[in-house]
């Protein structure tokens with residue numbers, strides 16, 4: 001066996017854990033997409049992950065996607081996972097495979113408008129504030145179904161599912177109930193058979209709790225620290 005880089009070794013470990021969690025839940029590992037969250041990390045580290053087979057990367061700032069994308073391989077699929085300001089939509093539209101963080105009608109309207117301009121249908125998820133935390137973005141669970149229904153009339157948006165950032169906790173088991181609620185919410189919305197709305201993607205779980213999220217139905221997990229190491233925001 002050839003020697004692995006730090007990032008390749010981390011990736012392999014995360015992949016193995018994803019498979020194990022999927023199997024525990026009686027699911028196929030292929031049902032789960034790993035998003036490597038590369039915010040604050042230099043392109044060299046993303047290139048290393050790419051070499052190790054990673055293709056989906058998540059960023060929380062438009063600026064970072066726009067800076068990194070031209071330097072890296074064209075077949076990388078960028079996921080916008082952070083809060084998106086309306087005045088940044090124009091810059092990022094067309095550069096993402098999926099925007100995970102749509103949480104207001106005004107933002108959705110802006111994406112609709114810019115997507116129409118360039119003639120694409122933009123894939124989005126609705127961010128849900130499942131823990132009803134004041135500090136968090138997202139639609140509250142009780143209002144999510146109505147919110148989704150409103151978006152079904154936007155011809156240049158495709159609602160693909162739901163996303164959440166679970167509350168911060170030392171004990172990840174505490175988030176199991178939130179992940180379960182997210183899954184139930186997606187099932188309830190799917191049952192309504194709203195035109196133009198699909199609920200296939202459930203983006204939930206980060207370094208500390210992705211295995212639990214998978215056991216409860218996540219189809220996308222967003223792992224940063226577990227792949228690239230701790231982030232340093234003070235650089």
Ligand SMILES: *Cc1c(COP(=O)(O)O)cnc(C)c1O
Pocket residue numbers: 037039060081082165206207208222223224225226
């Ligand atoms: C930073 C971030 C992640 C990854 O967090 P880790 O704990 O480093 O895995 C996932 N999702 C969102 C929305 C983030 O901002």
